[in-house]
Amino acid sequence: MHDYQQKFIEFAIRRNVLRFGDFTLKSGRTSPYFFNAGLFNTGEDLLHLSKAYAAALERSGLNYDILFGPAYKGIPLATVTAMALAEGGNSKPFAFNRKEKKDHGEGGNIVGAPLQGKVLIVDDVITAGTAIRESIDLIRAAGAEPAGVLIALDRQERGNGELSAIQEVESEFDIPVVSIIRLEQVLSYLEANTGFSEHAVKVASYRERYGV
Ligand SMILES: O=P(O)(O)OC[C@H]1O[C@H](OP(=O)(O)OP(=O)(O)O)[C@H](O)[C@@H]1O
Ligand SMILES: O=C(O)c1cc(=O)[nH]c(=O)[nH]1
Structure with a gap:
């Protein structure tokens, strides 16, 4: 796990x-953990978060024309990723x-710039992929094409x-998905840090059931 990923996990827990x-x-799955990006709810949080998203995107080298x-x-x-x-x-x-x-x-x-060219979808998590498929339908209906997906947490679920x-x-639409952190890193963090062992057991057993 990179240092920026550990810092991001600590930021999200804090x-x-x-x-x-x-x-x-x-x-419909019942999960022992949840990532609610709505609780990044101060200007300072958003500043920090926007930099983490922009850095992940720049690191990926992904090619795109517009953020969605x-x-x-x-x-x-x-919005904040575009600003960063x-x-x-x-x-x-x-x-x-x-x-x-x-x-x-x-x-x-659709609000904002016209959906044209290669569109990068920016969201918080992917679980079953429904939200992303809905976005791709909207992008294609506008005559544009998806370029990739940028998220904070890859839950690594089936x-x-x-x-x-x-x-x-990735395989159905031939696009990359870039994430700041993945569940396996969250699990390593929980296992390595005192006070989280009970959560680590539950998250590990959820991952056994639904994970890949
Ligand atoms: O991969 P999926 O199974 O689609 O799940 C992930 C999606 O679910 C949540 O959004 P939700 O539709 O609950 O809406 P919100 O952004 O309005 O909270 C989350 O923000 C993702 O977009
Ligand atoms: O699958 C979801 O609905 C979901 C999972 C999660 O961790 N966070 C979220 O906002 N939605």
């Missing part, structure tokens, strides 16, 4: 973004969607079959 307990996921944040939590993530990239001299257009279509004013369900949801997305 801000209660990475929590332990019983959580029902969008996929899926509603809802992807919206501030794409611009601060490093790499200004890109960005857009996001509304969950409900707006039928007055400017109408439609999707519909034996592959991880991320592997399915």
Whole structure:
């Protein structure tokens, strides 16, 4: 695990973004841990988070034209990532969607720059891959193509079959998925640090059941 990854895990635990307990996921699975990016909820958190996203993206060397944040939590993530990239001299257009279509004013369900060219999806986590597939449908419907996905945490879970949801997305759409941290690193952190052993056991057994 790189130092920046350990620091990111500690940042997420400190801000209660990475929590332990019983959580029902969008996929219906019951998970002993949850990553709630909505709790990065101060200006300082966002500043720190935006730098971690932008650094992961720059490290990946991924080629893209525009950032796209899926509603809802992807919206501030794409926004602050675009700002951090611009601060490093790499200004890109960005857009996001509304969950409900707006039928007055400017109408439609895409806000921001037109979805054109290679679109990078920015979100918090991938579990079963539903949110990413929905985003790819929106991107293709606009006549653009997905370039890749940038997330904070790869939960390393099976999707519909034996592959991880991320592997399915990568092979089905031929795009890379870049994450700041993966579950295996969270688990190593829990196992190596006192006070987390009970959580480590539960997370390990969840990973046995749903992990890849
Ligand atoms: O890979 P999946 O199984 O789709 O799960 C992950 C998605 O679920 C959550 O979003 P949610 O749809 O709950 O919406 P929110 O951003 O409005 O909280 C999360 O922010 C991801 O987008
Ligand atoms: O699968 C989900 O619904 C999910 C998992 C997680 O860790 N965080 C989140 O916001 N959603």
